[in-house]
Amino acid sequence: MKTDSNLEKVLEAGEFAVTSECGPPRGADPDVIRDKGELLKGVVDGVNITDCQTSVVRMSSFSSCLILKEMGFDPILQMVTRDRNRIAIQSDILGAAALGINNILCLSGDHQRFGDHPQAKNVYDIDSIQLIMTVKKMRDEGKFLNDEELTKAPRLFIGAAANPFADPFEIRALRLGKKVAAGVEFIQTQCIYNLKRFEEWMRQVVDMGLHEKVCILAGITPLKSVGMARYMKNLVPGMDVPDEIIERLKGVPKEKQSDEGIKICIETIRKLREMEGIRGVHIMAIEWEEKVREIAEGAGLLPRPTA
């Protein structure tokens, strides 16, 4: 084991891992995080905390991680390169490790154009693949990017995202290969609705042998309604919601649509478990954290191995 990460431990033991995600509040109230944490207790092996997702200002991922850590979780610090240069990034990595955060998810982040401060300047001093290299270098070589030695290496389990549904499709597995070459150890994918396309991507990943070098957790997001499905399909870049999912939701009465969404999730997880190379699921129930338990339970993923 390279780190004290619970997620790494679960994966190393060959268990099918479960992670989830928690979006911090648009305010300074720590109880919002604690309440979400309560809903996830005993359901997950690690929890991501988003880093101003969609470029909307929220409480920092770092501080939210600490709040969840106090509750006994193994938080996964999401870090985007949009808002920080290499000086801030390396500094935050050291700080996170010093305070007992064991996991980092390296992202480039959504462009600020989507967010609540589209007038902002962005940074992009480095990109997500270079962020993976940065963490790895600090951890395994004990060096900063300028090759100077650091005094105590940050022991972080290194993750990143992959989106099999973005274009051009033919480079998506190759790009995962670049992340693996950079040193990534676990991957959480974009939410999967189009299983056929996902399978095709996984086949390429397996053919390249990448599944043996990185733990792939398949992304799942329950759909609350037809409206949400349409929104995801049409307005979220890099999201692939096939018409058959929309039709299926349309086929049940409005008040039953969210139940149907959960059912779809559970079926998807069952299929994903059978797929070669899938090491776990990442359940992102956006502002619907109370459903994560139901989904995990329904998919037979509970109880979790004790930390």
Added chain:
Amino acid sequence: MIVAEGKSIDEILEMVDKYDKILLIGCKGCVAVCAAGGEKEVQFLASAIRTARKRDGREIEIREVTLERQCDPEYVEQIRGYAGDYQAILSIACGVGVQYMAEHYRDIPAFPGLNTSFMGGALEQGVWSERCQGCGNCVLHLTGGICPITRCSKSLLNGPCGGSSNGKCEVNPEIECGWQLIIDRLKVLGEFESRFMEIFPIKDWSSSRDGGLRKMVREDMKQ
């Protein structure tokens, strides 16, 4: 070339509001080519200002000049003889020209009549697009002749990100995904296999604006 566009007439009128004798100076360089600050635009803007001021009953005297280039001391000095007769300079060159005016004629206020937008080229009549950010360390030979720093909205050196969709950038469906363009061109050149899998190292931005004001000295040209 440097691409620029005219500021609104209202903004310009406000800048020169307290003056009644100004020099309006265009440039025959880039801004003339992109039809923002050449001889024609000088005439056009001068008459717009005059008309507006006449309407307000406060006539203004404008001397119209268009220099060969406003980024060259030799030409900037050509107005030396009469610049002092005017209360203000309104330059419709790029930001370089405006600053050269300010540096050379320190006691006369200089105002920008344009918004300097980017380094780019014409796509068609009336349409221009950005191509270069002047990072000071060109990588075009590695990226199929397409600049990732300029053409990717996040300046990713190892793109494309997960937002690329049907060749378009996540930022706006009007913008082509720079990384899709790079991949397509690398394929045309037969370089995709050899180049794409190579990880671009972290860039040294010190040759870019981030290193502070840039200056170039060519010893071979100095007198």
